[in-house]
Amino acid sequence: MCAERYAEDSLRSHCNQIDMLSHVPVMADEVVDFFTGGLNEGLLVDGTAGAGGHLEMLSRAMPGMSFLAVDRDPAAVSILRSRFSDNPDVIVRQGSYTEVPDIIKELGLRNASAALFDLGLSSIQLDDPLRGFSYRHEGPLDMRFDDSTGTTAAELLNKMTEKKIADIIYNYGEEGRSRRIAKAIVRNRPVNTTLELAEIIDGSIRRNSFKILSRVFQALRIAVNEELDQLDRLIDDLDSWTKVGARIAFITFHSIEDRKIKLLFRDTPSYRQHSPRWVVPGEDEIRKNSRARSARLRMGIRI
Ligand SMILES: C[S@@+](CC[C@H](N)C(=O)[O-])C[C@H]1O[C@@H](n2cnc3c(N)ncnc32)[C@H](O)[C@@H]1O
Helix, strand or coil, X not given: CHHXXXXXXXXXXXHHHHHHHHCCCCCHHHHHHHHHCXXXXXXXXXXXXXXXXXXXXXXXXXXXXXXXXXXXXXHHHHHHHHHCCCCCCEEEEECCHHHHHHHHHHHCXXXXXXXXXXXXXXXXXXXXXXXCCCCCCCCECCCCCCCCCCCCHHHHHHHCCHHHHHHHHHHHHCCXXXXXXXXXXXXXXXXXXXXXXXXXXXXXXXXXXXXXXXXXXXXXXXXXXXXXXXXXXXXXXXXHCEEEEEEXXXXXXCHHHHHHHHHHHHHCCCEEECCCCCECCCHHHHHHCHHXXXXXXXXXXXX
């Protein structure tokens, strides 16, 4: 990928520009249909704007709307700023989606008529060895969406108890061999790079399994970025910054996240589920974009 060809910092932003279209938005037609189905004016918040793939399609399809694009990752934000520099209807801000109410207040905007959250990580992040998200490329074991703050995956692994590591792998990665893998990690500490970790995992299960590697890496990423706490905080105050009638869509890649969204739209009084209750990508989309495989789209209306 581009970042491997241009590893030097000075060339990274150039590299990001080249690769910004390498992230293919998941279930983009379904997302656009949902939002265009009931809206033609107001504010649409893309709380996980990433490379701006969904946002680009939405801003074209909904010319009467204004857009607030938020992402936790400073590298994603610089891609978004450059991609939408010619579009005065799109405002870009770096931050967590939990900060959207403050950003709306600071900018003097009205509450949102629409909100999109496409959770997880983008292909751009996954493919950049310097970010440490992938077991396929050698790189520092970092995994922070915002690398200016927080604890890296290496720091977590090198200080946590074996039990805590096993719990993370089991709960967030849904991996049954969690104890064996955690024991091997603790025995081989310090662990500093992606391939060191991959080798330890492979050694502990005595084979090379991409499925297990990807579960363990996913679990660590969720822990490093406190993704489930973030999602709980978003869910808790989503009704404070969305208008009655607002259309809200979540794309999740993990069963725990999906369950939280299912309960939000089904069981809380401020929302109703939009029909169908959920959508998954078709075979054709999965063939073209394997990352879409585990995605699920849920849509709700604020009442
Ligand atoms: C799957 S990508 C989004 C891709 C985007 N929909 C597109 O089409 O280009 C997920 C993005 O969410 C961002 N992200 C993850 N957690 C976040 C949070 N709590 N607040 C804001 N952004 C977050 C990641 O940095 C990543 O860029």
